[in-house]
Amino acid sequence: EDTEGKYHGCWPVIEEAHGSDYVIGMSYPHPEEFGSKGFVTADRDGDGWVINGAKSYWTSSAPCANYAFLIVNLPPHRSIADIGGCIVPLTLPGVTQGPPIDKLGLRDDPQGELAFDNVRIPAHYMLLAEPVFGRFATKGVISSTSCGMACMFTGLARAAFEEALKYTRERVQGGRPLIEHDVVKLKLSDMFLKVETARYFTRVVLRHVSERSRALTFDQSTAHALSAQVYATNIAYEVAHQSRQLHGANGLTKDYLIEKLYRDATAGLMEDGANEALSLEAAYSFLEEGRYTTE
Template sequence: MIKDPARLQALLATIRQFVIETCIPQEALIDRDDCIPEPLVDAMRRLGLFGHSIPEAYGGAGLTSEELTLVNIEVSQAATVFRARFGGNTGIASESLVVDGTAAQKARYLPRLASGEITGCFALTEPEAGSDATSLRTTATRDGDHYVLNGTKCFITNAPLADLFTVFARTEPDTPGAHGISAFLVERGTPGLDTGMAERKMGQHGSPVGDVILKDCRVPASAIVGGEPGRGFTTAMKALNKQRINLAGLCIGPAIRLVDEMVRYAREREQFGHPISEYQLVQQMIADSNTELHAARALVLETARRRDSGEDVTMEASMCKMFASEMAGRVADRAVQVFGGSGYMARTVAERFYRDVRVFRLYEGTTQIHQLNIAKRTMAARAGALEPGRS
C-alpha cells in the first residue's frame, strides 16, 4: 500500500541521488578498509534512513511494507553494506519493539533508533541454534526484580558497534522448544555484556558481524519486550516475517545493478572483432537475469501489498526470501561469467557483489529451511481439498 505517491516518489528520488552520488563512489574504498566512514553514516542519519519503518509518532517515516520494499530496492543498488549499517534500526532490530514493545519501551528507544542516535541489533542465533532457533541455550534466571542472562550469540550483524541488543533467552529452562523463550532489551555498558572482535567475512566488508557474550548479565524484569516472559519466540517470528520481505527487496537491488553492469560491459568488451553483446549466449545470460529480477520484484511487491492489507503472508514471505535470494546469487554468478577473467578480479563490481549477495541465502532462514516451511504450509493447505475420486 502506497499512502502518498508523490511523497514516496520524492523519497525514492532522494535516495537514488544519494546512492549514485555518495555511496557507489565509495564502494571499493569501504570494501578495502572494511569500514563505513562516520561522515557517511551521519549523512544517512540526516536523510532519515535509520527510521523508515518506525512509526511517525516515534520520529520515523512509518512506511508501509510496499513502500519499504521500494526503498530497499533503491538502497541496495549500492553495495549491501550501506543498508546493513542502518537496516537493523529500520528493520529487524526495531520491529520487535514496534510489534510487541510496551508503551514505555517504545518511548524510550524508538525515537533514538529512528534518528540513528543508537544502533540496534537482533541477537537470536547461537553456536548450537541457527536454523533451529528454538534450541537456543542462553538462559535468563529470575532473581527478584531482575533476570541474570548467560550465554553466547554468534553471527550478529552490527554487534561490535550496537548500542541496544534485543537478546533472546530461555526464561523457563525446563520448557523445551519455542515455549519459555523471552526477548530482553539490553543496553551496551550493562555489566556482563560484551561483544567480541568483528569476524572476517567473505563479503559485505564494512558491515561488522560478531558475538554477543552474556556472563551474569543482570537486567531488570522491565527489560522484557512486552513486559511478559515467554513471548519471545512469537515476537521473533513477527519480526522475521516482515524482515524476510525486506530482505527479498534487498536482493532485487543488486540484481538490477548487476544487469546494468553486464549490459555496459558487454557493449564495451570486444572479442573476435565484435562487442560481446552481439553474441547470443551472452544475451541469454542478460535476458535470464532481467527476467528473474522482474519476477522477484513482482512477487515481493504483491506479498508486501497483501501484508499491508492485513493478510497472513507467512508462507509467501518465505517464498519471497527464498526466490529472491537464490535469484540474486544466479544473477551475480552470470555477471562474473559475462565479465570473464575481469569478473574474478577484486577491482570489479561483479566480483564484489558476487561475494556480498552470497549470505542472502543463509540468514533470516536458509533456503532449505524456507523450502521446508513452504512445503509444510502448502501440504497443510491442500489437506482434504481433493475429494475421493477427483483428480
C-alpha cells in the first residue's frame, strides 16, 4: 500500500515500429499471424528473466516514473501475439529513461523513451508469463483505458463548450454580444448536443464495462469501450474546433484556454491508438463476440 505516493508507474506498450497494431492484434481473428514480433523481448535465464529492447517515446510518464508494467514479447517470439507483462523497477541496471518529448498537445503528460539492456528481473515479477494470459489481460486493460480516455475527452469537450459560452457572452460584435446573434446560438446548440451525447454514451459504456469487469468477461465490453473512446475524442475535437472558431483570431493565442484545449483535442485523435485502428479493433471484437448492445 502506497500511502505516501512514492510509487509512480507507467505502462510501456508502443515501440518504434509497433503502434496501433498492438491494439488491433489483440482482437485479430488469428493474432499469431498478425505482424512481426515485439521488439522488447523477455527470455528465461535461470531463476529470472532478461529483458532487452526499447519502447518508443510515446510512453506516458516514462521520464518521471520509477516503476513500469512492461509489455514484453515472450518466447517463441513469433509475433506480437506472444505478449506478456512484468513489473520492472526503473532503477535497475540497464534501464535508460529518455527525456520528455516536445509535443503539440497533451503537454501536461510527459512522454519519453524507455530502453532495456540486459535488464534482469526475478521470476515473480513476470505477472503474465504466458501469451494467452497476456492477451486476455490486455483486453481488460484496453477496456479500462479506453473508458478513461472517453471520460477525459468528454470533459475536454465540455470545457471547450463552456469557454465558448463565456467568450460569446463577453465579446461584442455588431453592437451586441456574440451570443445574441442567432447564428452563434445555432453553433452553441450544436456543441451542446455533441457534449451531451458524448456524456450519455460514455456513462452507459462505463456501467457496461464495470459489470463485465466484475464478471471477468472483458471480451464482452471491448468493442463498446473502444467505440466510446473514438466517439468522445472525435466529439472533443469537433467541439474544440467550433469553440476556437467562435473565439476568432483570439482562439489562436495563448491568452485564451481554447488554444490549449484545441491542441489537446488534436492529440486525442491518436492517443492510445489512432481512431481508425481503434474502430477496426472494435469491429473485430463485436463480430467475434456477436454482441452489439450493452443489454
